[in-house]
Amino acid sequence: MALVEARQLTKVFRRPDKPPGLAGALRHLATRRYVEKVAVDHVDLSIEAGEAVAYVGPNGAGKSTTVKLLSGILQPTSGEVRIGGLVPQDDRMAVAHRIGVLFGQRTQLWWDLPVADSLAVLRDLYGVDEGTYRKRLKRFDEVLGLDDLMAVTGRKLSLGQRMRADLAAALVHGPEVVYLDEPTIGLDLSVKDRVREFFRELRDEGTTVMLTSHDLADIEGFCRRLVIIDEGRIVFDGDLEAVKDEFARDRILHVHTETRVDPDRVRAVLPGAVVAAGESPLWHSIRFDRFAITAGQAVAAVTGIAAVVDFRIDEPGIEDVIRRVYSGELRLAAETDAETDSEPDVEGSGEPDAVVTAP
Amino acid sequence: MRGYRALARISAKNALTYRLEFAFALFGVLFQFVALLAVWRVLLADSTTGTGFTWPQMRGYLLVAFASGAVVGLFADFRMSFRIRSGLVALDLIKPVRYQEARFAEVLGGVWIEVLVVLLVGGVTVLVAGAPTWPGGAELALFTASMVLLIPLKFLVVYLCGLASFWTQNYVGVQWARIAIVNLFSGALVPLAYLPGWLASVAAWSPFAGMTSTPGLILIGRATGAQAAFLVAVQLGWVVVLWFGAKLLWRTAVRQLTVNGG
Numbered sequence: 129m130a131l132v133e134a135r136q137l138t139k140v141f142r143r144p145d146k147p148p149g150l151a152g153a154l155r156h157l158a159t160r161r162y163v164e165k166v167a168v169d170h171v172d173l174s175i176e177a178g179e180a181v182a183y184v185g186p187n188g189a190g191k192s193t194t195v196k197l198l199s200g201i202l203q204p205t206s207g208e209v210r211i212g213g214l215v216p217q218d219d220r221m222a223v224a225h226r227i228g229v230l231f232g233q234r235t236q237l238w239w240d241l242p243v244a245d246s247l248a249v250l251r252d253l254y255g256v257d258e259g260t261y262r263k264r265l266k267r268f269d270e271v272l273g274l275d276d277l278m279a280v281t282g283r284k285l286s287l288g289q290r291m292r293a294d295l296a297a298a299l300v301h302g303p304e305v306v307y308l309d310e311p312t313i314g315l316d317l318s319v320k321d322r323v324r325e326f327f328r329e330l331r332d333e334g335t336t337v338m339l340t341s342h343d344l345a346d347i348e349g350f351c352r353r354l355v356i357i358d359e360g361r362i363v364f365d366g367d368l369e370a371v372k373d374e375f376a377r378d379r380i381l382h383v384h385t386e387t388r389v390d391p392d393r394v395r396a397v398l399p400g401a402v403v404a405a406g407e408s409p410l411w412h413s414i415r416f417d418r419f420a421i422t423a424g425q426a427v428a429a430v431t432g433i434a435a436v437v438d439f440r441i442d443e444p445g446i447e448d449v450i451r452r453v454y455s456g457e458l459r460l461a462a463e464t465d466a467e468t469d470s471e472p473d474v475e476g477s478g479e480p481d482a483v484v485t486a487p
Numbered sequence: 488m489r490g491y492r493a494l495a496r497i498s499a500k501n502a503l504t505y506r507l508e509f510a511f512a513l514f515g516v517l518f519q520f521v522a523l524l525a526v527w528r529v530l531l532a533d534s535t536t537g538t539g540f541t542w543p544q545m546r547g548y549l550l551v552a553f554a555s556g557a558v559v560g561l562f563a564d565f566r567m568s569f570r571i572r573s574g575l576v577a578l579d580l581i582k583p584v585r586y587q588e589a590r591f592a593e594v595l596g597g598v599w600i601e602v603l604v605v606l607l608v609g610g611v612t613v614l615v616a617g618a619p620t621w622p623g624g625a626e627l628a629l630f631t632a633s634m635v636l637l638i639p640l641k642f643l644v645v646y647l648c649g650l651a652s653f654w655t656q657n658y659v660g661v662q663w664a665r666i667a668i669v670n671l672f673s674g675a676l677v678p679l680a681y682l683p684g685w686l687a688s689v690a691a692w693s694p695f696a697g698m699t700s701t702p703g704l705i706l707i708g709r710a711t712g713a714q715a716a717f718l719v720a721v722q723l724g725w726v727v728v729l730w731f732g733a734k735l736l737w738r739t740a741v742r743q744l745t746v747n748g749g
Contacts, residue, residue, distance in 0.1 A: 196746060200581065224582055229578075252489045254583055255489055
């Protein structure tokens with residue numbers, strides 16, 4: 129059994145349907161109407177120990193709700209969650225020791241206490257012995273630069289400082305499973321880099337991580353598995369690299385030549401490539417399939433026509449793929465996979481069976 | 488246990504950090520105490536009924552009412568209610584401590600400063616008005632037990648009202664209702680003996696009686712021997728019933744929690 133298991137997990141929220149204005153409010157008093165919103169819709173998910181899973185989706189897709197269901201905060205409307213075989217909603221105490229949760233938008237530090245005291249309280253809550261605690265703090269300090277924050281009270285921390293301290297707070301008990309819900313929201317680049325470095329260390333130590341983020345740079349280079357949720361349903365669950373190979377094949381070579389180049393001559397030597405004028409007459413952009421043409425071939429093709437002064441290559445990003453999924457332009461056919469096959473391919477053989485059905 | 492102790496330590500410390508807010512909150516209770524003393528002094532001077540309290544008795548009784556109003560943080564419920572309504576309760580739910588026990592530990596941590604204030608006000612009252620007649624032996628033990636039980640009892644009443652925040656956004660309304668009901672049914676404003684018969688018996692059997700009437704009557708010697716022991720037993724019974732009742736309510740409450748946004 130996988131470490132984290134969700135079976136047909138569903139959460140339906142009910143909110144009052146109040147028409148606008150005073151008349152609407154009065155009407156609601158007389159006849160109460162509610163609108164049901166399915167936030168998480170029959171989600172099947174299983175995460176093996178040691179996996180790093182990216183859980184992405186547009187705003188309101190149900191990401192945070194899933195995390196709250198998986199950590200036992202919310203009660204599922206139907207379906208169930210198991211963490212190491214335990215139901216977090218029923219075995220709160222036991223599960224609490226095994227999971228760590230970071231909500232980027234909420235802090236678990238005590239407002240009135242210095243960070244050091246907050247962490248010490250958590251140490252006592254989780255019953256971490258002093259030696260282990262010291263060792264962990266030392267590590268947090270190395271990557272997150274905690275020492276400078278230790279004497280600062282929760283309310284006085286800047287957002288970046290708060291997030292670093294909150295990360296330590298979420299991990300002080302050495303949880304097996306960590307849910308990171310938008311952990312880099314609002315952070316500047318240098319802090320983001322440190323935090324991402326820290327995530328990689330976590331993963332390398334064997335911690336199971338589920339990362340929710342809008343910033344896809346958090347995901348690349350960290351998660352091997354990608355799960356995309358949209359309107360409460362999992363629309364894709366598979367290998368991140370494979371998605372990139374399948375849907376983000378194109379590289380773009382931007383090349384600066386000494387003399388003008390006729391685009392047709394480049395097209396002639398690079399069949400299939402799309403050649404466009406660049407930012408100046410001496411620059412060209414050549415878009416090519418990285419599996420059909422190597423970067424070396426592309427550069428060589430131009431060199432054969434004119435002397436190359438400078439060039440750079442844009443690598444494909446997962447952003448493009450996910451942006452296209454969000455906009456509905458791309459439908460990843462793994463959807464059917466997620467519905468029928470309840471055991472996702474966790475061995476990472478990397479074939480997401482994804483098919484484009486372009487509009 | 489270590490976790491609960493840590494929580495208690497935080498509120499023990501917070502009591503000092505927020506001493507000014509704390510002082511203001513207690514001022515209200517203190518003012519009520521002084522006002523009631525003045526009112527009852529006038530009322531008792533005019534009264535000739537045999538069943539009424541004597542002035543020294545009423546003084547002692549109102550001091551108990553003051554203690555009851557002062558203990559068990561006036562912050563405890565506001566903080567809990569705020570965390571529930573804002574969704575911060577999500578973070579309490581993933582801690583390896585039981586919710587109710589954790590909140591109780593926090594309340595116990597802050598009790599020391601409240602007890603100090605009660606002792607101070609009691610001391611001043613004695614200096615100004617003379618020492619009360621203390622009950623003897625068994626009654627003194629029962630009075631002490633009743634005062635100790637007052638703490639979990641009041642915590643439970645406050646905690647149960649705090650749980651209402653799972654259903655309503657208007658905690659202030661709930662709190663006002665609670666204070667009004669407790670003031671009436673505990674005998675904190677008017678000793679139960681002065682209420683109409685039927686209301687007095689309802690109040691005497693309610694959990695609120697343990698929040699002033701029971702320790703008050705034992706202190707001033709109007710409940711003695713077996714009757715005093717019985718009142719304390721009822722008080723203890725309510726603590727047990729409310730403790731487990733609150734646990735049941737918590738289970739229902741947490742099942743319909745919604746936390747919106749990140």
